[in-house]
Amino acid sequence: MALDESPSTLRRTFLQAGALATASAMTLSSGVQADDEPAPPLPTRPLGKTGVNVTMLDQGAVRGASLDRLFRTSFANGVRVFDTAKVYGTEPAFKKWFEQDPAIRKQIFLVTKDTPKAASQMIRMLDERLATLGTDYVDLFFIHGLGDHHSVDEAINFVKNNEFKEVAETIRKSGKAKFIGFSTHHPKRAAIIEAAAEGGVVDAIMLQYRPWLEKEEPLNKALDACWKKGIGLISMKQIAGQFFGDRPRGNILDEVEKRIPTLAEKKLSRFQGLLHAIWSDERISSVCVSMRNTDQIRENADAARRFEPLKAAEILQLRDATLAHGSMLCADCDGRCSIAAGTSAELGNLTRFLTYHQHLGDRVEARREYAALSAEARDWAGADLEAARAACPNKLDFAKLMPEVDRHLA
Ligand code: SF4
Structure with missing residues (x-):
């Protein structure tokens, strides 16, 4: 065609x-x-x-x-x-x-x-x-x-x-x-x-x-x-x-x-x-x-x-x-970060929405998607963020990123 x-x-x-x-x-x-x-x-x-x-x-x-x-x-x-x-x-x-x-x-x-x-x-x-x-x-x-x-x-x-x-x-x-x-x-x-x-x-x-x-x-x-x-x-x-x-x-x-x-x-x-x-x-x-x-x-x-x-x-x-520089986006995988961190918070999605907000200019969409998550999926309090980082193939620095998620999207 x-x-x-x-x-x-x-x-x-x-x-x-x-x-x-x-x-x-x-x-x-x-x-x-x-x-x-x-x-x-x-x-x-x-x-x-x-x-x-x-x-x-x-x-x-x-x-x-x-x-x-x-x-x-x-x-x-x-x-x-x-x-x-x-x-x-x-x-x-x-x-x-x-x-x-x-x-x-x-x-x-x-x-x-x-x-x-x-x-x-x-x-x-x-x-x-x-x-x-x-x-x-x-x-x-x-x-x-x-x-x-x-x-x-x-x-x-x-x-x-x-x-x-x-x-x-x-x-x-x-x-x-x-x-x-x-x-x-x-x-x-x-x-x-x-x-x-x-x-x-x-x-x-x-x-x-x-x-x-x-x-x-x-x-x-x-x-x-x-x-x-x-x-x-x-x-x-x-x-x-x-x-x-x-x-x-x-x-x-x-x-x-x-x-x-x-x-x-x-x-x-x-x-x-x-x-x-x-x-x-x-x-x-x-x-x-x-x-x-x-x-x-x-x-x-x-x-x-x-x-x-x-x-x-x-x-x-x-x-x-890419990894050495510290990526922000959850680029893939099965959500092993949340399991390793012992949390129901969707750490991969939270970093993804932060990326929309910070890098793609999709601020409205980022906040909309964040707001659509359940309270449990947003609540990373108590999560072992270092364990999450160790488990993540992209080695996302969750300890740095999660406060940013709250600051920009909550
Ligand atoms: S471990 Fe990393 S790549 Fe996998 S879902 Fe979590 S943030 Fe995304």
């Missing part, structure tokens, strides 16, 4: 993006001058067995007043996958974009999400999303954050049951969403993803991912199962913290350069190195990044165009540099 890439629309979109830029900022990105042709689409990969090739870079949701400019800048730099969701509040900006340039809709792969408790709610929810987006179809409709609003057993049953299968088929036949799937960052997402591979209903999954999965760990095996079944995989929330497109903090840049000299030789920044590490996993079709400004879009698009697989040793060096 090919997306509509008529040169006239490409040109128009590019010029509109240029017009929205300040008069002095004649260079949009990728070093492309306003008088030049827009950049061609970024390199693509098949999204599982959907028959669609998606760009390796996906413009994640960003809140702010200048979204239309951001969308156009991403598009002008070759990004063709755009991510939104009901809770982000960014869908109306797409509607505005489609109204201003109707040809765009067919040129992008549009993903939105909602939070059904049961499959029977999905058709109504999708209709609402389409009305808000101002389009009669999306390419991919995700159940948002599967596991957050269900128990793990409910989530596992959801992705395998007949009702979901029938609803997914009805939606695909209606053409209102070409493909169906879910996003998940749940600590037990390996089990949910494994079940989805068994169920064979979903077309794609967006997951919190890290590029240094151990061969035998459950998440890696679950991704293998999806790969074999032809379920497309999109990476999100890969590391966050200092890596997530932010300005260098402290000495992370020094740390990366010291430990991975080959990145500097390849003229890759730390975040570009991270993207290359993720793309080195051929199971991952696209990486969703909440790119918030022209510099981030340019840097990430440049990384996609210059992608060459990293060696396993380089990926491990990147892991070590």
Whole structure:
């Protein structure tokens, strides 16, 4: 399946993006001058067995007043996958974009999400999303954050049951969403993803991912199962913290350069190195990044165009540099931190929400998710935070992070 890439629309979109830029900022990105042709689409990969090739870079949701400019800048730099969701509040900006340039809709792969408790709610929810987006179809409709609003057993049953299968088929036949799937960052997402591979209903999954999965760990095996079944995989929330497109903090840049000299030789920044590490996993079709400004879009698009697989040793060096610098985000695993700490507090989720707040600019979402936790899940008093740190594969410094959680989110 090919997306509509008529040169006239490409040109128009590019010029509109240029017009929205300040008069002095004649260079949009990728070093492309306003008088030049827009950049061609970024390199693509098949999204599982959907028959669609998606760009390796996906413009994640960003809140702010200048979204239309951001969308156009991403598009002008070759990004063709755009991510939104009901809770982000960014869908109306797409509607505005489609109204201003109707040809765009067919040129992008549009993903939105909602939070059904049961499959029977999905058709109504999708209709609402389409009305808000101002389009009669999306390419991919995700159940948002599967596991957050269900128990793990409910989530596992959801992705395998007949009702979901029938609803997914009805939606695909209606053409209102070409493909169906879910996003998940749940600590037990390996089990949910494994079940989805068994169920064979979903077309794609967006997951919190890290590029240094151990061969035998459950998440890696679950991704293998999806790969074999032809379920497309999109990476999100890969590391966050200092890596997530932010300005260098402290000495992370020094740390990366010291430990991975080959990145500097390849003229890759730390975040570009991270993207290359993720793309080195051929199971991952696209990486969703909440790119918030022209510099981030340019840097990430440049990384996609210059992608060459990293060696396993380089990926491990990147892991070590990240851990050495002190990551803030719970990047994975089964919640062993809480068990080791002897607490019911969800330490991994608490650090994740803190990352949204501190590094991703998602302050409203961070507070909303924090508030949605039970009092028990928020209460880390009495937890053995040093034991939690020792158990955490990312060695998160909970003793430092938990007071920050209370300060910013409580
Ligand atoms: S141990 Fe670390 S990576 Fe695992 S859930 Fe806890 S914070 Fe997340």
